[in-house]
Amino acid sequence: MDRKTLAALAVLLGGLFIVLVAIGALGSGLPAELLDDHKQAERDFDEFRFDSRSKSIGTMISENEAVLKAFGGLEEYRSRLAEAEKFYGSARGHVEKADRIVESGDAEAAEDLETSLMLVRRDLGRADENLIYVENGVKDQVVRWKSIQARYKKAEQELTSPRFEILKSEVVGRLKQESEFLSAYQPSPSWNDRVAEEQKVWASAGKELGEARALLKGNGVNEIKKIERLVESAEQKEARAIAGLEQVPQGQAALVTDAGLGPLEYLLALNLVLLVAGMIMDVPVALALLVPLLAPVAVAQGA
Numbered sequence: 001m002d003r004k005t006l007a008a009l010a011v012l013l014g015g016l017f018i019v020l021v022a023i024g025a026l027g028s029g030l031p032a033e034l035l036d037d038h039k040q041a042e043r044d045f046d047e048f049r050f051d052s053r054s055k056s057i058g059t060m061i062s063e064n065e066a067v068l069k070a071f072g073g074l075e076e077y078r079s080r081l082a083e084a085e086k087f088y089g090s091a092r093g094h095v096e097k098a099d100r101i102v103e104s105g106d107a108e109a110a111e112d113l114e115t116s117l118m119l120v121r122r123d124l125g126r127a128d129e130n131l132i133y134v135e136n137g138v139k140d141q142v143v144r145w146k147s148i149q150a151r152y153k154k155a156e157q158e159l160t161s162p163r164f165e166i167l168k169s170e171v172v173g174r175l176k177q178e179s180e181f182l183s184a185y186q187p188s189p190s191w192n193d194r195v196a197e198e199q200k201v202w203a204s205a206g207k208e209l210g211e212a213r214a215l216l217k218g219n220g221v222n223e224i225k226k227i228e229r230l231v232e233s234a235e236q237k238e239a240r241a242i243a244g245l246e247q248v249p250q251g252q253a254a255l256v257t258d259a260g261l262g263p264l265e266y267l268l269a270l271n272l273v274l275l276v277a278g279m280i281m282d283v284p285v286a287l288a289l290l291v292p293l294l295a296p297v298a299v300a301q302g303a
Helices: 003-026 032-047 050-063 065-071 074-104 107-160 163-177 179-185 191-217 220-246 248-259 263-280 283-301
Strands: none
Touching: 032 074, 032 107, 050 065, 050 074, 050 107, 065 074, 065 107, 065 220, 074 107, 107 191, 107 220, 163 191, 163 220, 191 220
16 A cells, blocks of 8 residues: 555545544534533632632631630531531532533433532532631631720720819819709719719729730630620720719700600610611620610619
């Protein structure tokens, strides 16, 4: 067989191969829509970036382990991260099965392919849901811890500022000037007793902040919830002491009386104020600032 014959045979065989490939592609029993879905599922799987996401979240958990443990979320987040890995592994298995079906071109396996692609989407969705839950949960608890520390610093600044002492001095000075007039209208409890009471409240706030300070200097991250309670209580007491000296409850009571508000109307107005405050402030902070100011009026109104 000469060279020309061999060359012609090679060209013929090459053309036949190309034709067979084309016929195989066109003659596949798998619907074109399913093949498109398969390509999309492969892209979704490749773009999911599970390894980098789970590694990043795992690092966040490790770096804030003590905080998460103190808040009680550590084990849950670890479990949810493991669950995400399980769903991702399941999605990988379904992708591999879908690949084998597409490679075979078996028309009878179209239903199995459709099921596999559906399971890929389901498992990727569940893995994503768990990753997002863990990531947001860890971030929220870290932010909460930072918020507690910031609130502590703010309460300490309030405690160490001269505001309370200056206000107390002004009130005591006025009481000395108007002692005869005031004693005629409010003999018991006296205004001086009220000042002394607010002084005790202020001192109590200082004691609680002292406890919080000691915990923070030690291994405070393990006592987060206790520190949070101490700071919240100190904030309330500071606000109450200042308000007591400024006679805010009495001024509010007079305002309510002048406005003609009864107990029910005042409670409705109080709820409205708390609702608005809750939308623009952290709830613990809003309660710490507003309850000591507004509750005495409600009690005075008989609400």
